[in-house]
Amino acid sequence: MTIAIAHLGPAGTYAEQAADCYVNLLAKTTGLEAILCPYPSIAQSLKAVAQGQAELAVVPVENSLEGSVTMTMDALWQLDSLRIQLALVMPIVHVLVSRASSLEGIKTVYSHPQALAQCQGWLERFLPNVQAVATNSTTEPLQLLSSDYTAAVITSKRAAQLYNLPILATAINDSPENCTRFWVVSQTENTTFNLTSTANTTHTSLAFSTPANVPGALVKALQVFAHLGINLSRVESRPTKRSLGEYLFFIDLEAQESQLEVQSALADLRAYAEILKIFGSYNVMPLNIV
Amino acid sequence: MTIAIAHLGPAGTYAEQAADCYVNLLAKTTGLEAILCPYPSIAQSLKAVAQGQAELAVVPVENSLEGSVTMTMDALWQLDSLRIQLALVMPIVHVLVSRASSLEGIKTVYSHPQALAQCQGWLERFLPNVQAVATNSTTEPLQLLSSDYTAAVITSKRAAQLYNLPILATAINDSPENCTRFWVVSQTENTTFNLTSTANTTHTSLAFSTPANVPGALVKALQVFAHLGINLSRVESRPTKRSLGEYLFFIDLEAQESQLEVQSALADLRAYAEILKIFGSYNVMPLNIV
Numbered sequence: 001m002t003i004a005i006a007h008l009g010p011a012g013t014y015a016e017q018a019a020d021c022y023v024n025l026l027a028k029t030t031g032l033e034a035i036l037c038p039y040p041s042i043a044q045s046l047k048a049v050a051q052g053q054a055e056l057a058v059v060p061v062e063n064s065l066e067g068s069v070t071m072t073m074d075a076l077w078q079l080d081s082l083r084i085q086l087a088l089v090m091p092i093v094h095v096l097v098s099r100a101s102s103l104e105g106i107k108t109v110y111s112h113p114q115a116l117a118q119c120q121g122w123l124e125r126f127l128p129n130v131q132a133v134a135t136n137s138t139t140e141p142l143q144l145l146s147s148d149y150t151a152a153v154i155t156s157k158r159a160a161q162l163y164n165l166p167i168l169a170t171a172i173n174d175s176p177e178n179c180t181r182f183w184v185v186s187q188t189e190n191t192t193f194n195l196t197s198t199a200n201t202t203h204t205s206l207a208f209s210t211p212a213n214v215p216g217a218l219v220k221a222l223q224v225f226a227h228l229g230i231n232l233s234r235v236e237s238r239p240t241k242r243s244l245g246e247y248l249f250f251i252d253l254e255a256q257e258s259q260l261e262v263q264s265a266l267a268d269l270r271a272y273a274e275i276l277k278i279f280g281s282y283n284v285m286p287l288n289i290v
Numbered sequence: 291m292t293i294a295i296a297h298l299g300p301a302g303t304y305a306e307q308a309a310d311c312y313v314n315l316l317a318k319t320t321g322l323e324a325i326l327c328p329y330p331s332i333a334q335s336l337k338a339v340a341q342g343q344a345e346l347a348v349v350p351v352e353n354s355l356e357g358s359v360t361m362t363m364d365a366l367w368q369l370d371s372l373r374i375q376l377a378l379v380m381p382i383v384h385v386l387v388s389r390a391s392s393l394e395g396i397k398t399v400y401s402h403p404q405a406l407a408q409c410q411g412w413l414e415r416f417l418p419n420v421q422a423v424a425t426n427s428t429t430e431p432l433q434l435l436s437s438d439y440t441a442a443v444i445t446s447k448r449a450a451q452l453y454n455l456p457i458l459a460t461a462i463n464d465s466p467e468n469c470t471r472f473w474v475v476s477q478t479e480n481t482t483f484n485l486t487s488t489a490n491t492t493h494t495s496l497a498f499s500t501p502a503n504v505p506g507a508l509v510k511a512l513q514v515f516a517h518l519g520i521n522l523s524r525v526e527s528r529p530t531k532r533s534l535g536e537y538l539f540f541i542d543l544e545a546q547e548s549q550l551e552v553q554s555a556l557a558d559l560r561a562y563a564e565i566l567k568i569f570g571s572y573n574v575m576p577l578n579i580v
Contacts, residue, residue: 222509235508237524239356241354241467
């Protein structure tokens with residue numbers, strides 16, 4: 001059996017790099033083979049799993065500099081019955097690729113606005129007179145390089161290797177603390193995919209909407225966890241898309257869904273929440289990218 | 291005296307449209323003249339105010355579908371001493387512009403990914419076989435239209451008028467509830483700029499970081515406001531950019547900074563917060579765009 005793994009494409013995105021790491025871990029742990037299936041958006045990669053076109057999706061959840069990936073939260077809320085199997089934490093290392101013979105030959109740097117922002121200090125120091133141009137992804141502008149030898153792109157090392165592009169500078173991020181958390185998501189609970197002990201998962205993720213005014217309901221919901229000594233590692237609000245000022249709340253617990261305290265907290269939470277969705281219990285695995 | 295108002299450029303962005311509305315209101319209320327100064331990013335438009343190159347900036351804070359504008363929150367936290375004078379709520383109405391003689395002649399639609407997403411239903415219904423291409427803004431692809439008569443762009447009505455482009459369809463958003471909240475920001479408190487009574491402002495915005503683990507500190511901080519009967523209209527977390535899992539919290543209170551309960555709450559909050567920044571008290575003004 002070959003597993004299909006959906007991810008944000010094209011090949012060379014950081015999501016594809018995380019998915020590729022997962023494929024190697026899956027093969028090593030279970031012997032299962034998997035193929036990577038690129039989709040044009042995060043929402044479409046999750047929809048592919050919900051509709052059975054792919055067994056798994058690897059989607060970005062949160063970056064240490066940019067914060068939560070809102071597209072992932074919105075799609076998880078809208079698509080029912082998806083379950084998180086595993087979290088992967090991957091260091092993000094940007095490289096500069098170009099067909100110029102040296103940095104002196106570069107006139108324009110292209111990349112996604114977040115990548116440009118994350119390398120701003122390096123650009124000011126080493127390419128102070130170069131124009132920065134924002135693009136829609138870190139891979140899209142790579143096609144420019146074959147015709148324009150004065151162009152450079154900030155992208156992933158994996159993209160440089162895949163498209164056989166010369167790397168002029170590596171690890172050009174201003175902050176070495178740049179990492180992204182991904183979730184491995186499947187349609188139903190499947191212990192094959194979590195690669196770790198399911199008896200002791202460390203995190204549980206859920207989301208809920210509140211019926212009336214935000215403050216009272218949110219405080220009460222958070223108190224439920226605080227009173228039972230359950231730590232939260234993330235609290236994030238998203239608009240309900242009904243009207244300005246109405247929110248959903250996404251919460252990551254540092255606890256396992258099956259624990260008695262968690263079961264008790266979730267029962268209490270149902271009293272304050274309008275809709276409550278539980279996305280699963282899982283472990284967190286750091287990825288070492290060289 | 292002519293006031294300089296910084297905004298995300300180029301002309302035709304929704305930020306420029308909000309800034310233009312503000313210029314008209316300012317002239318009507320105070321007789322002051324103002325000029326619009328486009329900047330390449332939201333952060334740079336706020337920096338222009340912090341460094342005294344512009345008196346005011348008009349920046350997007352939150353959209354009813356897409357949620358908070360993280361760039362604005364991060365820049366406000368980093369730049370000290372900026373004050374919010376007024377909030378503007380503007381309906382977002384997308385139009386389709388093209389030099390094609392009718393919808394049948396269109397082969398490609400270009401726009402910012404958020405605008406494409408917000409018109410997805412309309413596109414599926416009226417342009418089902420047309421390729422959608424994501425761009426970095428709703429104004430950037432407009433230059434393509436003069437050479438490519440099969441191209442269309444989703445943009446603002448203001449951009450269509452500014453660049454004299456034919457509108458083929460108007461109000462093509464799937465949700466009519468699409469609106470964006472902007473803040474008018476100055477370097478210091480200045481009652482000329484808030485256009486409304488400063489004796490009774492309805493909102494106060496602040497942000498704080500918490501010293502140790504998130505959950506306890508956030509619950510305690512929110513309890514401070516709940517106990518004093520102060521409503522919160524928004525709670526948003528942002529990464530501290532130090533390490534994954536460390537957050538700042540941005541809160542909008544439905545109360546005036548000078549109220550006794552608010553003063554008391556802020557005094558209590560200082561006990562739980564590592565750093566507390568107050569961005570100002572202000573009123574909210576709806577803009578009617580025809």
